[in-house]
Amino acid sequence: MSIVNIKKETIWQNSIFMKLFASYSVSMLGHWFDMVAIIILFGYVWQANPVMIALIPVAYALPHVLLGQFAGVLSDKFHKVKIMMYADFITAVLTVCLLFTNTPWMALVIISLRATVNVVHTPAQQGLIKLVVKENLIMKAVTLNGTVNQLAKIIGPFIGATLIGLVSPKICILINAIAFTISAFILLFVYLDKEMKRITTVPKNETALIEESFWGAWRQGWLIIFKRRVIVVSFIATFLGLTVIQMVDIQFPVLFRELAPHFPELTGWLMGGSGLGAVVMIIFLNRFETLKHFGWLIGAGMLLVGGGFGGVGFLKEGFNVLYPVFLCFIGGLGVGLLTITPQYIIQKETKEHEIGRVSGIFSSIISFTVLASPLMGGFLVQIFGVIPLYLSSGAVLLLIGTVLVTFNTFLFPEQKAEKEILAVDAK
Known part of the structure; x- marks a missing residue:
């Protein structure tokens, strides 16, 4: 009599998700390094007034409020890995520009531009989980991303504040630029791999969204x-x-x-x-x-x-x-x-x-x-x-x-x- 051991597939065996997860983890950690650096730059280095400091969360959130719905349409129309990859590369470039900024107003403009580019991340990431993860492992994928997000909020500011005390706030901004560059290259690897690209593509027979007008697709989302x-x-x-x-x-x-x-x-x-x-x-x-x-x-x-x-x-x-x-x-x-x-x-x-x-x-x-x-x-x-x-x-x-x-x-x-x-x- 032979005993057959049937092992259930785990989320860790999903190579495509783990690459997407690595990309997300690196970018989230870099984001929170950057966040604490910006707060210290505004508050202590530039001695910005309270109104200027209050505009920081506005610069981060306003693009998501205005453009989040339309970014969702884009992520449904085009290849999700590709648009995330472009967003990460552009974010890295804008973050490097932030290194050479010496005024709060210019910094707010660049922060707003970065937030605008990154609006596509949330809907594209959610869509990729749906595409590459099996039904019984979706909960694992969602909670893994959630854990990284929360841990980054704790680890990023803690280590970032320590580095700022030893060196300079802009070192944390540089770390964020490097993090988004690494994230973009991970996504590039996924996109260039033919099999991975096929799996992360919505089948054409699933939807006629590409032929549908932009505004029609947006209205359909609300419906x-x-x-x-x-x-x-x-x-x-x-x-x-x-x-x-x-x-x-x-x-x-x-x-x-x-x-x-x-x-x-x-x-x-x-x-x-x-x-x-x-x-x-x-x-x-x-x-x-x-x-x-x-x-x-x-x-x-x-x-x-x-x-x-x-x-x-x-x-x-x-x-x-x-x-x-x-x-x-x-x-x-x-x-x-x-x-x-x-x-x-x-x-x-x-x-x-x-x-x-x-x-x-x-x-x-x-x-x-x-x-x-x-x-x-x-x-x-x-x-x-x-x-x-x-x-x-x-x-x-x-x-x-x-x-x-x-x-x-x-x-x-x-x-x-x-x-x-x-x-x-x-x-």
């Missing part, structure tokens, strides 16, 4: 979303949740300069606690092949973040420093759920020729919260104060989370599609 309740509800819920989160997330320094004015490093500890929570949750989700009950998942994310923010609002002077760090860790767990679940929904609820447009629209919506929410939060703090804002934001998130969990079956009828697929297979 795809509105025809599928799971996508619509998840987009609305995520938008509402992130709007509230972004309103108060930026106000941590304001809160703790009132409660702990001689402990400025606490803000950095809280950011680290939140990032660690997100990483832990994403690594936990990586254990699963599929996700179900999306209302429970998104709702649980809201409840966790709401509990964290609400708890911070109850802090008094003389608090134990571990308490807010723990609360931010709890909130980070919720952020991990809110990061991964919508991405997984986009992968599961779209086809190969649709995912770029849907992902581009989602990216545009989320980027809008980055622009508008901090301004709303600052306005509300001026009127009501920072502690009432944290308490009310926590309450709103808890309410939204409770509604999503309670009405999961009605809001997210994902089981219907699964039953239909099983019925077809049975026939």
Whole structure:
């Protein structure tokens, strides 16, 4: 009698995805090196005024708000690896130009141009996962990318700040230029390999999108979303949740300069606690092949973040420093759920020729919260104060989370599609 060992394929055996993953990892790490360098350049080297510093996130986010939807159309029309490769090469060139910039205004222009070029990355990357990863491994791919994203937010600023202290902010900008160059060459290798190029190409019989007009393809993207309740509800819920989160997330320094004015490093500890929570949750989700009950998942994310923010609002002077760090860790767990679940929904609820447009629209919506929410939060703090804002934001998130969990079956009828697929297979 012979025993046959059947090994399940793992995501690590997918050579094309691992090359795309390497490209993404390198570029994300370089991006966060660059981010901390720019903040220090504006704040300490150029002594820019608060308004100029406030324009930095605008320069990053505004192109995504304005162009994210149209970048999704482009990623559906053309070869995704090719447009990502071009975007990385151009980003590297613009980053080198940033090295020779000595004024905040010129730096903002170059940052905006880079962000404009990079708008194509999110929809193209989501589309490539759909093309090259098997159905049962999509969850692994999404969580791996999410883990790298969160780790880069922690490692990049930490190492970058250390290098800046030893050398110069522009060394981190140079590292970003090198990182995007390496990323572009990895993508070039994928594109030049005939077999890899074939696999990363949407079959022509799948769609007539290439012949369709640009605006027609854009309208069709919105129709795809509105025809599928799971996508619509998840987009609305995520938008509402992130709007509230972004309103108060930026106000941590304001809160703790009132409660702990001689402990400025606490803000950095809280950011680290939140990032660690997100990483832990994403690594936990990586254990699963599929996700179900999306209302429970998104709702649980809201409840966790709401509990964290609400708890911070109850802090008094003389608090134990571990308490807010723990609360931010709890909130980070919720952020991990809110990061991964919508991405997984986009992968599961779209086809190969649709995912770029849907992902581009989602990216545009989320980027809008980055622009508008901090301004709303600052306005509300001026009127009501920072502690009432944290308490009310926590309450709103808890309410939204409770509604999503309670009405999961009605809001997210994902089981219907699964039953239909099983019925077809049975026939």
